[in-house]
Amino acid sequence: MSSSARWIGAIAAAAFVLGAAAPAPSAPHPPGYFGYGTTPTPAQIAGWAITVRPDGQGLPPGHGDVTEGGNLFQVVCASCHGTFGEGAGRYPKLANGGKLTGARPDPTVGNYWPYATTLYDFINAAMPFPTPHRLTPDQVYSVVAYILNLNNIVPDNFVADRESLPKVKMPNRHGFIWKDPRPDTHDTACMTNCRKPEDVKIVSSAEGKHLTPRTTGSLDTSLPQ
Numbered sequence: 001m002s003s004s005a006r007w008i009g010a011i012a013a014a015a016f017v018l019g020a021a022a023p024a025p026s027a028p029h030p031p032g033y034f035g036y037g038t039t040p041t042p043a044q045i046a047g048w049a050i051t052v053r054p055d056g057q058g059l060p061p062g063h064g065d066v067t068e069g070g071n072l073f074q075v076v077c078a079s080c081h082g083t084f085g086e087g088a089g090r091y092p093k094l095a096n097g098g099k100l101t102g103a104r105p106d107p108t109v110g111n112y113w114p115y116a117t118t119l120y121d122f123i124n125a126a127m128p129f130p131t132p133h134r135l136t137p138d139q140v141y142s143v144v145a146y147i148l149n150l151n152n153i154v155p156d157n158f159v160a161d162r163e164s165l166p167k168v169k170m171p172n173r174h175g176f177i178w179k180d181p182r183p184d185t186h187d188t189a190c191m192t193n194c195r196k197p198e199d200v201k202i203v204s205s206a207e208g209k210h211l212t213p214r215t216t217g218s219l220d221t222s223l224p225q
Helices: 003-021 042-048 066-076 116-126 137-150
Strands: 063-065 159-161
Touching: 063 066, 063 137, 066 137, 116 137, 137 159
Parallel strands: none
Antiparallel strands: 063 159
16 A cells, blocks of 8 residues: 555544544524523522412411510511511611501501511511521511511410411501502504594593502692692
8 A cells, every 4th residue: 555545544534533523513502591500400499489479378387476486586686676666777667657547657567568478478588687588487487476466466375377377367458459440551653644642532540549659749639730
């Protein structure tokens, strides 16, 4: 065999080896793929799936009573919210807010919140400040029971758990408008042959619906600027 033939054979063998070692082309990435991070595991997702709904769905196993909640409240809550939920400094009060119909209403858990389960959801996810989500379910249930007791909503022997908490009737349960009374509107973008402005009629407004928060006066009684 000539030297040129041997060189051709060697080059062909090397090309074959390099071709075999080359990785196969990867499949196209799905939309939204940015090339970093990993797909979360079910356990990781469960660690963030902590939302509690008004009907109690999402509440974990566990329980807590008023007495234990009072002891824990003094350790992790009172520095901001006061010994009896009256608020410290500029931090919000949690109890004894009075009526919401006054000139300067003071919303608290007892006179404003519509669901007791929301109290668990918020404390579990966001408290204590500034190191949230470190209380155990039993501890959160205990603090919830104590705050409800401060507002005279539950008795001293109340035990909060996933069964009892959704049954608590909050004083302001029916103080919210859950269905927006304003009508839905539907229209399409118009670039040519549009309706004349004088042909457009206003058939409804927010007037009389009690939707505007009171600042200098309600929408119904304020004067046009």
